[in-house]
Amino acid sequence: MKQIMKEAKFSISNESDTQAFGKRLAALIQKGDVIGLSGDLGAGKTFLSHEICRALGVPESQPVNSPTFTIINEYHCDRFPVYHMDLYRLSEPDELYDLGLWEYYDGDGVCLVEWFDKFHDLWPEEALMLRIHLLEGEARLIEARGHGRGAEILEKL
Amino acid sequence: MIVLGIESSCDETAAAVVEGNCVRSDIIASQIDVHKVYGGVVPELASRNHIVNVAPVIETALSEAGVTLNELDGIVATSGPGLLGSLVIGLQAAKTIAWSTGLSFVGVNHLRGHLLAARIQDEDGTPVPEFPYMALLASGGHTGVYHVRNWNDIQCLGETRDDAAGEAFDKVAKLLGLGYPGGPVIDRMAGTPGEEVLFPQALRQKKSFEFSFSGVKTAVAQHVGHLDGPPTDEQMHAIVRGFQKAVVEILVRKVVLAARQKQVPRVVLAGGVAANSGLRQHAQMVCEENDLTLFAPPRKRCTDNASMIAYAGLLALEAGERSGFDISPKANWPL
Numbered sequence: 416m417k418q419i420m421k422e423a424k425f426s427i428s429n430e431s432d433t434q435a436f437g438k439r440l441a442a443l444i445q446k447g448d449v450i451g452l453s454g455d456l457g458a459g460k461t462f463l464s465h466e467i468c469r470a471l472g473v474p475e476s477q478p479v480n481s482p483t484f485t486i487i488n489e490y491h492c493d494r495f496p497v498y499h500m501d502l503y504r505l506s507e508p509d510e511l512y513d514l515g516l517w518e519y520y521d522g523d524g525v526c527l528v529e530w531f532d533k534f535h536d537l538w539p540e541e542a543l544m545l546r547i548h549l550l551e552g553e554a555r556l557i558e559a560r561g562h563g564r565g566a567e568i569l570e571k572l
Numbered sequence: 573m574i575v576l577g578i579e580s581s582c583d584e585t586a587a588a589v590v591e592g593n594c595v596r597s598d599i600i601a602s603q604i605d606v607h608k609v610y611g612g613v614v615p616e617l618a619s620r621n622h623i624v625n626v627a628p629v630i631e632t633a634l635s636e637a638g639v640t641l642n643e644l645d646g647i648v649a650t651s652g653p654g655l656l657g658s659l660v661i662g663l664q665a666a667k668t669i670a671w672s673t674g675l676s677f678v679g680v681n682h683l684r685g686h687l688l689a690a691r692i693q694d695e696d697g698t699p700v701p702e703f704p705y706m707a708l709l710a711s712g713g714h715t716g717v718y719h720v721r722n723w724n725d726i727q728c729l730g731e732t733r734d735d736a737a738g739e740a741f742d743k744v745a746k747l748l749g750l751g752y753p754g755g756p757v758i759d760r761m762a763g764t765p766g767e768e769v770l771f772p773q774a775l776r777q778k779k780s781f782e783f784s785f786s787g788v789k790t791a792v793a794q795h796v797g798h799l800d801g802p803p804t805d806e807q808m809h810a811i812v813r814g815f816q817k818a819v820v821e822i823l824v825r826k827v828v829l830a831a832r833q834k835q836v837p838r839v840v841l842a843g844g845v846a847a848n849s850g851l852r853q854h855a856q857m858v859c860e861e862n863d864l865t866l867f868a869p870p871r872k873r874c875t876d877n878a879s880m881i882a883y884a885g886l887l888a889l890e891a892g893e894r895s896g897f898d899i900s901p902k903a904n905w906p907l
Contacts, residue, residue: 457790484713
């Protein structure tokens with residue numbers, strides 16, 4: 416049975432809009448959720464991830480910065496671990512298996528995955544996908560799409 | 573004391589033998605050719621190559637140093653931060669050797685290795701910094717200002733909020749189609765005289781020692797987007813000069829500010845970005861203006877290497893530190 420799919424667009428005019436969006440989204444996130452972020456270099460994937468993590472309660476003592484080099488950053492808030500991933504440097508599906516991405520997706524925490532769209536076919540069905548379009552200055556357009564649990568989050572966002 | 577150090581936290585499999593603060597051998601199985609094919613670092617290949625490389629690299633380091641395992645006083649491996657699948661290989665190799673030979677073993681922090689690399693005595697007798705010093709660590713994965721009071725007393729005063737400086741170089745190079753790695757090619761192009769595009773320096777006026785490099789990357793992307801068609805060679809050079817200037821100036825500004833604020837007379841450069849000649853020149857100039865002594869280690873000791881790990885571990889072993897065989901690699905391990 417095909418799950419319900421939902422799509423939405425969010426207009427962002429400045430950084431505080433991004434912050435507010437991150438907060439609203441974080442309030443809906445539960446253990447086990449997987450959120451993918453895509454968009455060109457400089458679109459603001461890491462910035463939005465940072466805002467989501469802070470809103471989830473990852474303390475300031477844990478820097479939330481780009482996982483491009485480390486591939487997987489792990490943070491902790493009161494409720495669950497947050498896995499902040501970046502597939503930018505990966506090119507072969509085998510690498511995803513080697514890194515054990517599915518264990519993270521099905522694991523005990525929340526996954527925020529930058530550049531998830533590099534491996535569109537290897538992506539959990541119920542994830543929420545956010546595509547950030549770079550407009551002028553701080554303005555952005557976020558296109559969101561999700562099935563199942565992803566659609567459920569989007570319904571309330 | 574003579575120790576063997578193994579480094580495998582990300583791209584490089586490396587092994588080195590150090591005696592005191594002198595390097596007896598320093599071997600890197602550079603994987604740069606493998607990565608070039610993919611326009612980025614390929615961790616799976618990297619981690620597979622760590623397995624392939626680790627034993628030959630250790631053997632070469634020992635033979636070049638002219639020592640055997642039973643002449644060593646200890647063995648050291650990077651135990652974090654880094655990519656778990658890569659770290660585990662060097663760490664396991666070190667544990668295995670320690671277990672089978674009875675050698676003392678300690679796991680060390682990769683960042684501490686970078687921050688102490690300037691203390692390693694070079695063959696040409698260049699002076700090394702005394703403690704305390706203010707260090708700028710800028711690499712592909714890390715960027716921060718560190719107050720190094722002693723080998724085991726290091727305080728991070730601020731780090732990047734988003735991208736590391738080296739990552740900004742790589743991503744801007746990718747954006748401009750200049751290939752991988754981005755640092756050397758940007759440094760070369762930026763060194764030519766000519767016009768430069770003005771790019772923003774994030775957090776410049778802030779008194780904190782934090783950095784942010786995602787904004788300048790975005791600014792480059794937006795600037796390129798506004799051009800009529802792909803950038804000409806001249807435009808490309810102007811972009812690259814402006815980008816390098818924005819990054820280098822903010823890096824130097826923050827570390828010098830920190831040194832003055834904490835009244836530390838020495839500034840040390842560390843990490844792969846410290847190999848950038850524009851950074852070295854600018855740091856030299858600003859340090860002179862501020863009566864600070866700059867220490868910029870040779871380029872081979874800025875990028876990831878095992879001699880810095882061996883040296884940091886040697887200091888720990890001399891102080892009586894030991895790690896158990898049950899230590900695990902740590903992906904995140906702030907100093």
